[in-house]
Amino acid sequence: MAYWLFKTEPSAFSLDDLKNRPDMTEHWDGVRNYQARNFLRDAVKTGDLVLIYHSNIPEPAVVGIAQVVRAGYPDFTALDPGSDHFDPKSSSENPIWYMVDVRYVETLKRPVTLEQIKGNPLLADMPLVRRSRLSIQPVTPEEWRIILAMAGK
DNA sequence: GCCAACGTTGGC
């Protein structure tokens, strides 16, 4: 089982939005970056645990945990001309883009802010800190443990 | 809202 960090802009889709879904489950669609796509297609597996990170807000932070309930499969929003995520280069024969399904697990009582993460030397190698814009990132077991400890768990 | 970082596109 592996650990991940998924970014989302809460104005578009937040952890509470996930919590409020039927079955607390939702497609993680709309990822349109090849490196992130490769993780979704090849590496993210059912049962993996995910830190949910809220970006593009005054205090960006890891706010909760989700679990992967379905591994990578084609992101059908890329095939839908009515979708914001439509990609005319994709087709059902060559879907290009992939998504996974995630289920809400919990909201951290104490979110772990980007500022706190940047302030911890043990987390200095995280793509988040290295200013990568990558929206799907691997998290090591050690980083996972440290972040949850910082959240008071 | 600014802008740096960085990914993508397209002319050559």
Place this chain on the structure above:
DNA sequence: GCCAACGTTGGC
């Protein structure tokens, strides 16, 4: 295949 132009991300 280089690289300038352009678009997007996301912290601040």
